[in-house]
Amino acid sequence: MKDKIEVITTGDGSSSLYNPQLDETYHSSHGAITESRHVFIQEGLDFIYSGQEEINILEVGFGTGLNAILTLEKAETIKTKINYVTLELYPLEMKLIDELNYKSYFPKTLQEKYEVLHKADWAKAVEVTPNFTLTKLETSLENYETDQLFDLVYFDAFGPRKQPEMWTADFLAQATKPMKKGGTLVTYCAMGQFRRDLKSLGLAVEKVPGPPGKREMTRGVKV
Ligand SMILES: C[S@@+](CC[C@H](N)C(=O)[O-])C[C@H]1O[C@@H](n2cnc3c(N)ncnc32)[C@H](O)[C@@H]1O
Numbered sequence: 001m002k003d004k005i006e007v008i009t010t011g012d013g014s015s016s017l018y019n020p021q022l023d024e025t026y027h028s029s030h031g032a033i034t035e036s037r038h039v040f041i042q043e044g045l046d047f048i049y050s051g052q053e054e055i056n057i058l059e060v061g062f063g064t065g066l067n068a069i070l071t072l073e074k075a076e077t078i079k080t081k082i083n084y085v086t087l088e089l090y091p092l093e094m095k096l097i098d099e100l101n102y103k104s105y106f107p108k109t110l111q112e113k114y115e116v117l118h119k120a121d122w123a124k125a126v127e128v129t130p131n132f133t134l135t136k137l138e139t140s141l142e143n144y145e146t147d148q149l150f151d152l153v154y155f156d157a158f159g160p161r162k163q164p165e166m167w168t169a170d171f172l173a174q175a176t177k178p179m180k181k182g183g184t185l186v187t188y189c190a191m192g193q194f195r196r197d198l199k200s201l202g203l204a205v206e207k208v209p210g211p212p213g214k215r216e217m218t219r220g221v222k223v
Contacts, residue, residue, distance in 0.1 A: 005092070007099045011212065015100040017064060017092070024162040026063050028188070030213030033066065033105060035188065038211035040067045040154045043219055044186035045074055048152055054081045059154040060141050060166075060175055062088035064100055065117045067154050068134065072113055073106070075131040083125075085135045087144055094118060141166065141174050149180045155187035160194060169197040176201045179222045190216040 006018045012031030019026070028035040048055070059067055068084060075082040097118050103111040113128055120126040125135045137144070141157075142165075153175055157166035165171060167189070176185060176198070185203065188210065195205050195218055203220035210217040 022162045024158050028213055035211040036066045036070055039188045039217050041070050043208050044152055048184050056083045056150045057152045058150040059086040061156040062086040068117050069114045072132040081131050083133050087137050087139055087141055089140045141171055146178050150178050151183050153185040160191055167194050172197050183222045185220045188217050190218050
């Protein structure tokens with residue numbers, strides 16, 4: 001699947017990837033960085049942040065590592081320790097990562113950290129900075145098992161039309177099970193069935209204005 005992936009430029013000038021086999025991009029064509037900042041940082045991390053000393057985040061779909069580097073950037077600003085666990089079934093080749101232009105958006109120190117995120121060993125907790133520990137797991141959400149509990153889930157799978165199994169109640173249960181009570185899940189998707197499934201899994205679900213090109217996104221809080 002990974003061989004034919006192409007680099008594209010999105011509406012805000014930042015790169016993304018296009019997977020021709022799925023006919024799907026890794027981010028919104030209206031702007032990769034804009035989407036990632038809006039959905040995951042602003043409506044996720046900023047939403048839950050209230051001065052905690054430590055925050056556990058689970059990401060479904062590490063992909064280009066864009067959400068991870070933006071989260072690391074935020075961890076440094078708020079000076080909070082973030083334990084970031086990310087699942088990826090199809091890790092990307094470094095050659096492809098090197099073609100993305102994300103580093104041009106960051107100061108030098110963060111540019112270096114972006115490389116560190118990608119070169120970090122899999123299945124190991126790696127302290128990238130004192131405020132950001134990364135654990136990359138090469139696994140499907142379907143098979144993910146953990147005792148760890150999360151404050152925040154970034155649900156960043158490919159879209160429901162392209163990878164429908166990821167949005168079924170069974171897969172969603174895998175992502176919501178390790179959430180703390182009061183924990184939050186955010187995603188760019190606002191599909192009705194998906195929101196109903198989240199509710200049936202015990203989340204209070206709200207629609208939130210989406211990033212450019214998307215009227216709404218979803219946020220759920222475990223009750
Ligand atoms: C929308 S892209 C993720 C974008 C990523 N967060 C980023 O910033 O680049 C979806 C990601 O989910 C991964 N993926 C696909 N099936 C998966 C599965 N069953 N379990 C975990 N990850 C999966 C894909 O390989 C892809 O990297």
